[in-house]
Amino acid sequence: MIQLRCHAAWLFTLIAMTVSAQPYSARNTTVDGISVVELSDTSRNTSVSIVPSVGNIAYRMDVNGKNVFWFPFDSVKDFVAAPKQSGNPFLAPWANRLDEEAFYANGKKYLLNPALGNFRKDPNDQPIHGLLVYASAWEVVSLESNAGGAYVTSRLEFSRHANWMAQFPFAHTIEMTYRLHEGALEVHTRIHNIGAQIMPLSVGYHPYFQLHDAPRDDWRVRLAAESVWTLNDQLIPTGKTKPIAAVLGDASNLSLKGLFLDHVLGGLVRDGGGAASFSVQGARQKIEVVFGPKYRTAVVYAPTRKDQNFICFEPMSGITNAFNLAHRGIYKDLQTIPAGRAWEESYWIRPSGF
Secondary structure, three states, rough: HHHHHHHHHHHHHHHHHHHHHEEEEEEEEEEEEEEEEEEEEEEHHHEEEEEOOOOOEEEEEEEEEEEEEEOOOOOHHHHHHHOOOOOOOEEEOOOOOOOOOEEEOOEEEEEEOOOHHOOEEOOOOOOOOOOOOOOOOOOEEEEEEEEEEEEEEEEEEEHHHHHHHHHHHEEEEEEEEEEEOOOOEEEEEEEEEOOOOOEOOEEEEEEEEEEOOHHHHHHHHEEEEEEEEEOOOOOOOEEHHHHHHHHHHOOOEEOOOOOOEEEEEEEEOOOOOOOOEEEEEEOOOOEEEEOOOOOOOEEEEEEOOOOOOOEEEEEEOOOOOOOHHHOOOOOOEEEEEEOOOEEEEEEEEEOOOO
């Protein structure tokens, strides 16, 4: 009996030590009265903060107290009261611009209804960035941590919302999983077509990144692409491309000094596993953004305004205006989801030197 008790005490101590040594945690908390999910890795002094009620946006990725994301708000409360694009917005059911208030799918034209007031327009009066950037309908369905990291999965039931379905009548659900592991943040997206028709796909993310150890003009960038799509005056691809070197020079080591970027990139350069890696480097700090194989296009955006010291490496399933250009036979790489099937892909954010 004494031996059994000793063995039980030893086992309990071992389990307790294992739990206490676990660097990862995932929890629901409240910040400024707003429900927030926090993922953390104490071994790397890294944490990620997500606000599900505003687009399920990750607005902070703090590494040693420095936020990898650009977030120009004094508080979460200010962000919720008047959100604007920052952090890690999700763009769907179309990413970037459409060249008219309509899109084509499966040979048919679907008209958008501006009277519903649920999509935005760019300065050229074109629909931009879909319907979900600040959507409040995300629900956390899983929150856990283990030796493999800290995770949260949130789900959005698109087809339960009449105003969304009126604009994009393809029934589907979306699951977004943030996973913090070994200092990197994986953003995994799964879109399940629960309708009876083939669903066209044009989704992406518009993450905003910043460095803290060098001024913006001293940042250097690596763009993992071979070509640049030529855009018209409304920033819509014409169907033609140019070699990236002819447009930007050496894309493997590009200085941002005085350089404005708002380019749609193709021919992504990938490693043996199909990943394409973009990066921005300061004095020591570096952010690498890695696209999975189904993100076939990149948009890179870096304005030169002094109050906008950020760069965006945007993973996209297709080019700007993909639905309409595919219908016209100009774009050949549009992805679709068969009825009853799902599409899924990840991209990763890997900071270092912070």
